[in-house]
Amino acid sequence: MKIVIAGGGDIGVKIAEKLIFENHDVTIIEKDLQLIKILQNKLDAMVIHGDITSIETLLKSNILNADFFLAVSNNDSDNIIACNIVNKSKKDKNISIICKVDSYYKYFNKDYIMPIDFGIDTMIKPLEITVAKIIDLLNNPNIFEIMNYAENSAQLVGVKVKRNFIYKGMPISEIASTDNMFSKVMLVAIQRDGKVIIPKGNDVVYPKDKLYLVGKMETIKTIVKEHFSRPMNLKNIIIVGGTKYAIELAKALSKMNKIVTIIEEDKFKCKKLSFVLDDVLIMNGSATDSHLMDELSIENSCVISISDNDEYNILSAFTAKKYNASKTMCMIKNSSIVTLINNLDPIDTVFSPHALTIAEAIKLTRKSDLFSVSPFNEIDAETIGINITKDSKILGTPIKDIDFPEESIIGVIIRDNNVIIPSGNDSLQLGDKVIIFLLPEAISKVEKMFTSSKFGGWR
Known part of the structure; x- marks a missing residue:
């Protein structure tokens, strides 16, 4: 397929890399000359210099012969305008138009104007995708990955092997023959030391391994409960960073009757948060401050670090574990280091809005x-x-x-x-x-x- 990507930033590059790997014909539009040089050296793709809102640039990208147009720049309004131009230009051409918008409700309202009015076939909303992912993981606290299939008849989960796992050091085939429940699921992958193994029967399971199991939902739930769970009361949720993600997550969690606290270093942001969020405690301070952690008493709490600073998110998650948080979740915007950070013990779950956005874009091209x-x-x-x-x-x-x-x-x-x-x-x-x-x-x-x-x- 021929795919034109508008925006050569982190998201655009990662999408391009995956599509090129799958043997698609990719063109990228980018206006930053320094970034263009990097893209030309890094990717086997045509790179066009220009503004994505310019019809001249879009035509130069050969957009009228494309199967997909993905507008994924960091500028929402530019993405919307670019999609509208492609829609007006394509006439009877069958081009699927996909648009990434971070602040969806700033531009669209079901009573007045919608994406279809701009010719957009599908929207990618990173904020909604990320918040939904966090809530899904909170609802299943003993797993770090969850996927449901065929109206929830089948489920895949990711679980971490603890030191007390009774089948540690045992080959997979022996586990299945020893425990009938394990014979009813498939172990499709093991993550060990940052590497992914597709296991065979003689492969052995070790503590700290991360296992990906798929099977009937009821069977999966039984196995998780018996072998990979520990009691967790996640009524108290502490959010680190007063970002747009924090605001939307806090609203959703409040509706779920969770007790929500937001820690934010900036006093001005704290005031803004207090105006837009009801029933949420706003605390001014640093989540790495030992005095603040003592004051909060975070035992039996889930700490979700979602500031705009990856380093601060990592450090705050480490601090939370030091003070016995039941669960730590950490947002990493740099999708390239998610796997690396994922191997750090104090962090239970890592997620990346960029990685989730990239995954959604790839999914839409299939x-x-x-x-x-x-x-x-x-x-x-x-x-x-x-x-x-x-x-x-x-x-x-x-x-x-x-x-x-x-x-x-x-x-x-x-x-x-x-x-x-x-x-x-x-x-x-x-x-x-x-x-x-x-x-x-x-x-x-x-x-x-x-x-x-x-x-x-x-x-």
């Missing part, structure tokens, strides 16, 4: 036989859900006879609302839904196995 695309929060991997159709090249083939890339694994088959943990003798039948875990290098290979379309892939 269509056809896919019913789900779910990139992971902490690792460079994803699960895809594929509907098995009559055009699927491996329809009816036993799994053991399929030449699957080593970087991928079938997690579950959903057939007539039944969740099946596949064995080598199982074959894929018409109407099946298949959940596949895969690393980036396997994407194009797996794509060719399952689908056929005019684009030769997921479009």
